[in-house]
Amino acid sequence: MSNRILIVEDEENIRSFINVNLSISGYEVLEASTGEEALSICEREKLDLIVLDIMLPGIDGYKTCENIRKKYPSIAIIMLTAKNQDMDKIVGLELGADDYMVKPFNPTELVYRIRAILRRTGKGIKKEEEEILINGEISLDKRSQKIYKLDNELKLTIKEFQLMKLFMQNPDKAFTRDELLDLIWGIEFYGDIKTVDVHIRRLREKVEDDPSNPKYIETIWGYGYRLKRC
Ligand code: CA
Numbered sequence: 433m434s435n436r437i438l439i440v441e442d443e444e445n446i447r448s449f450i451n452v453n454l455s456i457s458g459y460e461v462l463e464a465s466t467g468e469e470a471l472s473i474c475e476r477e478k479l480d481l482i483v484l485d486i487m488l489p490g491i492d493g494y495k496t497c498e499n500i501r502k503k504y505p506s507i508a509i510i511m512l513t514a515k516n517q518d519m520d521k522i523v524g525l526e527l528g529a530d531d532y533m534v535k536p537f538n539p540t541e542l543v544y545r546i547r548a549i550l551r552r553t554g555k556g557i558k559k560e561e562e563e564i565l566i567n568g569e570i571s572l573d574k575r576s577q578k579i580y581k582l583d584n585e586l587k588l589t590i591k592e593f594q595l596m597k598l599f600m601q602n603p604d605k606a607f608t609r610d611e612l613l614d615l616i617w618g619i620e621f622y623g624d625i626k627t628v629d630v631h632i633r634r635l636r637e638k639v640e641d642d643p644s645n646p647k648y649i650e651t652i653w654g655y656g657y658r659l660k661r662c
């Protein structure tokens with residue numbers, strides 16, 4: 433069981449950007465686009481943490497934070513704010529938020545802060561350390577961040593590792609090349625989708641018994657790639 437995180441943000445591209453980054457890191461992610469929606473999700477779902485934007489249509493992030501705090505004190509909250517917003521209010525954490533981040537932010541830092549909060553609240557440690565993903569002969573040890581084929585550790589570059597981790601966490605899910613570019617290289621990267629093909633080819637050379645006849649990483653013609661569940 434992974435920790436469950438709700439993202440509350442009305443801007444869809446930011447929401448899904450956060451979602452993919454948290455999903456890659458092994459969290460189960462839910463999304464809401466308004467404070468009202470967030471509150472109703474809190475009522476029916478068990479959550480560990482909420483990433484809450486301040487600028488929302490309807491009830492804003494401040495008010496939403498207060499309401500959640502009152503009703504669900506055990507859920508951790510990280511507020512998202514733009515630079516010009518009411519920093520004092522958040523920095524003082526008067527509203528009961530556990531942390532805040534100023535937009536635009538580095539997703540890696542958000543993950544780091546989430547991990548720190550979950551550890552502090554005693555929710556994150558065990559589940560995280562126990563996780564080993566297995567698919568056929570391939571296994572990913574999330575604690576050591578290593579990937580093995582049977583007993584042999586695969587020597588992957590960072591990007592190859594990130595690709596493989598994304599695949600291992602989403603077996604059978606097809607990704608377009610554009611999605612992979614966004615997820616692994618980031619939305620700031622304006623590279624060619626051929627970058628993806630090159631990395632997949634190198635990854636296959638390390639992962640597959642026969643790279644020209646791949647058993648794990650499947651090409652979906654006219655679409656992209658997926659890792660077959662073996
Ligand atoms: Ca917003």
